[in-house]
Amino acid sequence: MTDKFISIEGIARRYPGAGGGTTTVFEDLWLSMARGEFGCVIGHSGCGKTTVLNILAGLDEPSEGAVIVDGQAIEGTSLDRAVIFQSHALLPWRTVLGNVAYAVSSKWRKWDGARVKAHAQKFIDLVGLTGSEHKRPSELSGGMKQRVGIARALSITPKIMLMDEPFSALDALTRGTLQDEVRRICLETGQTAFMITHDVDEAIYLADKIFLMTNGPGAVLAEIVENPLPKDRGRIDLHRHPYYYALRNHIIDFLVSRSKSFAATATGHDPRNVPTVRPGLPELAIASEAKPSTQTSWPGLSRPSTSS
Amino acid sequence: MTFSLRLRAAIVSVVLFAAFIGVWHLATRSAGPATNMSPEYAKLMGLTATQGKSAMPGPLDVGAKLWEHLRRPFYDNGPNDKGLGIQLAYSIGRVGLGYLIAVLVAIPLGFLVGMSPLISKALDPFIQVLKPISPLAWMPLALYTIKDSSISAIFVIFICSVWPMLLNTAFGVAGVRKEWINVARTLEVGTVRRAFTVILPAAAPTILTGMRISIGIAWLVIVAAEMLVGGTGIGYFVWNEWNNLSITNVIIAILLIGIVGMLLDQILARFTRMVTFPE
Ligand SMILES: Nc1ncnc2c1ncn2[C@@H]1O[C@H](COP(=O)(O)OP(=O)(O)OP(=O)(O)O)[C@@H](O)[C@H]1O
Ligand SMILES: [Mg+2]
Numbered sequence: 210m211t212d213k214f215i216s217i218e219g220i221a222r223r224y225p226g227a228g229g230g231t232t233t234v235f236e237d238l239w240l241s242m243a244r245g246e247f248g249c250v251i252g253h254s255g256c257g258k259t260t261v262l263n264i265l266a267g268l269d270e271p272s273e274g275a276v277i278v279d280g281q282a283i284e285g286t287s288l289d290r291a292v293i294f295q296s297h298a299l300l301p302w303r304t305v306l307g308n309v310a311y312a313v314s315s316k317w318r319k320w321d322g323a324r325v326k327a328h329a330q331k332f333i334d335l336v337g338l339t340g341s342e343h344k345r346p347s348e349l350s351g352g353m354k355q356r357v358g359i360a361r362a363l364s365i366t367p368k369i370m371l372m373d374e375p376f377s378a379l380d381a382l383t384r385g386t387l388q389d390e391v392r393r394i395c396l397e398t399g400q401t402a403f404m405i406t407h408d409v410d411e412a413i414y415l416a417d418k419i420f421l422m423t424n425g426p427g428a429v430l431a432e433i434v435e436n437p438l439p440k441d442r443g444r445i446d447l448h449r450h451p452y453y454y455a456l457r458n459h460i461i462d463f464l465v466s467r468s469k470s471f472a473a474t475a476t477g478h479d480p481r482n483v484p485t486v487r488p489g490l491p492e493l494a495i496a497s498e499a500k501p502s503t504q505t506s507w508p509g510l511s512r513p514s515t516s517s
Numbered sequence: 518m519t520f521s522l523r524l525r526a527a528i529v530s531v532v533l534f535a536a537f538i539g540v541w542h543l544a545t546r547s548a549g550p551a552t553n554m555s556p557e558y559a560k561l562m563g564l565t566a567t568q569g570k571s572a573m574p575g576p577l578d579v580g581a582k583l584w585e586h587l588r589r590p591f592y593d594n595g596p597n598d599k600g601l602g603i604q605l606a607y608s609i610g611r612v613g614l615g616y617l618i619a620v621l622v623a624i625p626l627g628f629l630v631g632m633s634p635l636i637s638k639a640l641d642p643f644i645q646v647l648k649p650i651s652p653l654a655w656m657p658l659a660l661y662t663i664k665d666s667s668i669s670a671i672f673v674i675f676i677c678s679v680w681p682m683l684l685n686t687a688f689g690v691a692g693v694r695k696e697w698i699n700v701a702r703t704l705e706v707g708t709v710r711r712a713f714t715v716i717l718p719a720a721a722p723t724i725l726t727g728m729r730i731s732i733g734i735a736w737l738v739i740v741a742a743e744m745l746v747g748g749t750g751i752g753y754f755v756w757n758e759w760n761n762l763s764i765t766n767v768i769i770a771i772l773l774i775g776i777v778g779m780l781l782d783q784i785l786a787r788f789t790r791m792v793t794f795p796e
Contacts, residue, residue: 302794311714315706316704345794
């Protein structure tokens, strides 16, 4: 972990609770990501995923701690960090082109109309919405709206993409297509991405690192799962990969049982050094955090899965 | 054979209108000459008593008079005899001016109230007290301080149309969806640009609804205000014709007040539709 492009350092978020006290959504949360990495956060509803993402975006402020991006503590929002909102958040009085152009002209204030339009058009074409430029959001399907949101986020060529359950409202087919698009774009442009999802397969397909959060209140980052699947994985034959089920079972086990019992059972959990797990070999798949030192050093698939 | 709902509704409307005119006609027609009346007394009482004719004009009288007015809407025979077009133009002019000033005050102020919780809380007691005051209660104060009846009427229009616009603007601005604001924030859009590119379009339907309520109230109030200040305007016309005991003209004025009010409302309704976008 030499390159910490994004570094969340001990953040906490508290809300004034009932009866004058405070409720802590999470505290002492440490997390880092390298440049070009794709991170997914998985955790149960209400554990504070959106809160983390909003703090990363600069839309919300942590009660304690700081977020460092590219060597600088963030202060408020930035055009370097684009957000794809869960509810697409398109401006209904603007057309598809108008919505993307709004972002483009916000980033490059001095550009003339023609240049803004040409640039916006490029990203509308990229997400496959050519021909729908002059439609208003109300005339689009859910998947098309989400694609406009993606085009808008990409059009400002951000350094980091922050996505809050971007595909959760979509049908399986559209979701698959958009996942492919997002993955292709991120790989092509070397984008650093941080995404919240409830879909384990989505995380396995897209993420390099999967962050598992325990249930709130007082949620903690329980472990970081490294994706052992090769970079050139395909969405269709994901499940044919020898490590797929080990990885999937590990995450599901966490969500089903360990996310609830984690606080009670985990002893000596150090929030600053969250264990990194790399599920793969059957016998090490679940009890892996016991020996994190050996896990992290595995060179991925170059090691035959039969040896031990 | 089934007709569309629109057509059926139109048929019912026409039938109702015809029935209304018919009943009106029957109720006001002459009941034949009265008997047993000394000629002097009959002369004194006029047609009402001698012919058994109601003082209430019938639809035919009103129609004939209306036609007369419509043929010469803009004549001017001195202070007490002007065409209906001129009188309506005076009223619409006053409403337009007072309303315009109210728009210029209420919308920026409403923006401020909607965007700043501090100003909202600070101004709230004033608004709460001033809002329920009948606009006509301001009239004596306006006449005393301004000393001009026409400007006083404009002031009264201003004061009655400012509140719905102010409150609706503040409500609309404060209620802009947070995610739209967040879009502007993540794009580092400045405050002024954000106000014009996100908050104004998002709050526009609510603001225009307030403007529509205001124009309705302003048109209600102008008639009463002009009755008080006199001189010109459709309200003055109604009062003047009542003093002339010309019920026909009063009925025509009532009809025109209704039609102009409807047109004003329709114009604002159209604007509201223009700025409303479904999500
Ligand atoms: N304004 C607020 N006041 C008090 N508590 C809040 C507020 N906003 C959020 N919370 C609490 O913070 C916690 C985390 O909320 P958050 O939206 O981050 O959850 P999440 O993990 O994104 O959930 P989901 O998967 O359902 O989106 C919740 O328990 C919620 O009750
Ligand atoms: Mg959430």
